[in-house]
Amino acid sequence: MADTSVKDPQVKKAEPLFGKAERKLLVDPLNDNNPITVQVLGICSALAVTSLVYPSVVMAVSVIFVTAFANLFTSILRNYIPKQVRMIVQLVIIASLVTMVELTLRYLNYPIYKQLSVYIGLIITNCIVMGRLEAFAMANKPWRSFIDGIGNGLGYGVILIMVGIVREIFGKGSLFAGSPIELKIIGATDAYMIDTTQSVLFGWYANNNLMVLPAAAMFLIGIFIWIQRSYNQKLVDVS
Amino acid sequence: MHSTKYVVIFVLILTSTVAVLLAGFREITKEGAERNEDIFNKRAILLAVEDYLGDGVKVNNLADGEVLNIFDTQVKQVTLNAQGQPIEDGGVKAEDIDMAKEKKKPESERKLPLFIYESGGEKYYIVSVRGTGLWDEIWGNIALKSDLNTVAGAAFDHKGETPGLGAEIKDNPTFAEQFKGRTIYDNGAYVSVNVRKGGAVDKEHEVDGISGATVTANGVSDMLYKGIKAYEPYFKTLK
Numbered sequence: 001m002a003d004t005s006v007k008d009p010q011v012k013k014a015e016p017l018f019g020k021a022e023r024k025l026l027v028d029p030l031n032d033n034n035p036i037t038v039q040v041l042g043i044c045s046a047l048a049v050t051s052l053v054y055p056s057v058v059m060a061v062s063v064i065f066v067t068a069f070a071n072l073f074t075s076i077l078r079n080y081i082p083k084q085v086r087m088i089v090q091l092v093i094i095a096s097l098v099t100m101v102e103l104t105l106r107y108l109n110y111p112i113y114k115q116l117s118v119y120i121g122l123i124i125t126n127c128i129v130m131g132r133l134e135a136f137a138m139a140n141k142p143w144r145s146f147i148d149g150i151g152n153g154l155g156y157g158v159i160l161i162m163v164g165i166v167r168e169i170f171g172k173g174s175l176f177a178g179s180p181i182e183l184k185i186i187g188a189t190d191a192y193m194i195d196t197t198q199s200v201l202f203g204w205y206a207n208n209n210l211m212v213l214p215a216a217a218m219f220l221i222g223i224f225i226w227i228q229r230s231y232n233q234k235l236v237d238v239s
Numbered sequence: 240m241h242s243t244k245y246v247v248i249f250v251l252i253l254t255s256t257v258a259v260l261l262a263g264f265r266e267i268t269k270e271g272a273e274r275n276e277d278i279f280n281k282r283a284i285l286l287a288v289e290d291y292l293g294d295g296v297k298v299n300n301l302a303d304g305e306v307l308n309i310f311d312t313q314v315k316q317v318t319l320n321a322q323g324q325p326i327e328d329g330g331v332k333a334e335d336i337d338m339a340k341e342k343k344k345p346e347s348e349r350k351l352p353l354f355i356y357e358s359g360g361e362k363y364y365i366v367s368v369r370g371t372g373l374w375d376e377i378w379g380n381i382a383l384k385s386d387l388n389t390v391a392g393a394a395f396d397h398k399g400e401t402p403g404l405g406a407e408i409k410d411n412p413t414f415a416e417q418f419k420g421r422t423i424y425d426n427g428a429y430v431s432v433n434v435r436k437g438g439a440v441d442k443e444h445e446v447d448g449i450s451g452a453t454v455t456a457n458g459v460s461d462m463l464y465k466g467i468k469a470y471e472p473y474f475k476t477l478k
Binding site for chain 2: 051080081082083084085088089092093096099100103104106107110111114171209210211212213214
């Protein structure tokens with residue numbers, strides 16, 4: 001992605017550009033502090049857009065872009081933003097970034113823009129973005145905020161894509177449908193790798209219609225949370 | 240705490256900067272986005288005559304330029320008024336008619352787009368129809384052979400039908416496939432093509448419904464009946 005190469009000129013040489021603290025900011029949201037499975041934020045879009053992998057990837061990239069740059073700009077302005085209107089200012093920043101994402105998608109890939117429809121616009125209301133601005137960017141330097149944004153966007157995106165992979169394989173029998181690298185895995189015509197009308201082993205197989213519905217994403221996210229908690233000791237509630 | 244004056248000035252500067260940036264960005268991407276939308280709509284129209292585009296040609300595999308080229312060279316556009324009379328020069332071009340807006344007008348003021356695709360000496364009449372599914376609008380393009388009775392192909396789309404159920408009118412190619420070869424007249428009487436719950440009985444004028452999507456299927460039946468009927472006066476003049 002192009003946005004990872006943006007460097008902030010304000011970072012002084014005495015501090016390493018990518019030290020332990022930055023690494024923690026980037027890696028923590030992937031597991032220990034995942035926005036979806038631990039903080040349970042951004043669920044709405046995680047249920048809505050994950051029936052196919054390709055839109056999930058586009059959504060993930062869009063959210064990474066928005067969280068990263070909203071964090072960056074808010075952090076740059078943090079000492080100038082009047083406290084009385086800080087949330088409105090944050091919203092203006094988020095909304096303009098989301099509008100830019102929307103315009104870019106319309107320009108680059110109209111079919112996927114049509115498919116994601118309102119959910120791109122709804123990134124504005126994604127709690128992850130606002131949450132990071134309030135909790136992190138308002139109190140930290142731009143470069144670190146930027147990394148934190150990428151980390152949280154990635155944490156969101158990873159879950160989105162994982163849910164998308166399971167839902168698409170079991171719901172549609174394909175992977176990356178709609179993209180140039182579409183894989184047809186299992187289905188009832190000879191276009192698929194495993195043709196259920198011919199195969200002896202998989203003759204019984206049919207796509208699971210539940211997987212196409214948003215409810216399936218709810219169950220999957222629940223299962224992911226379960227798996228994650230059963231091996232990650234830090235998340236076990238001691239009380 | 241900042242003074243009220245500071246807050247007002249800060250917000251004014253922020254919003255005007257954002258407004259200028261976004262307006263500029265939109266202006267830059269506008270032309271490309273409009274072109275994308277145009278191609279997207281034209282692909283949807285050509286999808287109805289996919290079988291007659293040439294051997295093994297798939298609409299989704301055509302390059303953007305090819306789509307525009309087919310439209311320029313092989314498609315004749317006619318705009319009809321609500322009485323089924325062609326509107327000569329001065330009216331809007333058929334491709335510029337927004338069916339969503341037309342549907343909101345009173346029936347007597349609607350304009351109807353008709354696309355006549357010519358290939359190998361044969362003419363195919365593509366009509367646009369629009370109706371209501373379960374949750375939101377559904378629409379489609381139906382191609383009729385030159386006898387103005389046999390369906391040559393159909394393609395549907397929707398705004399927000401349930402994935403896996405109503406959305407199958409678009410996602411499941413076998414649904415639209417069924418319409419091919421069906422006829423809209425029964426011994427000279429207009430009957431349209433009906434989507435029947437539980438499976439087609441009359442193989443001439445009916446297609447199989449989708450289990451779990453009765454309301455959407457009824458919506459399709461209704462849309463086809465009313466939609467194609469609107470073109471009837473014009474088709475009579477051609478016979």
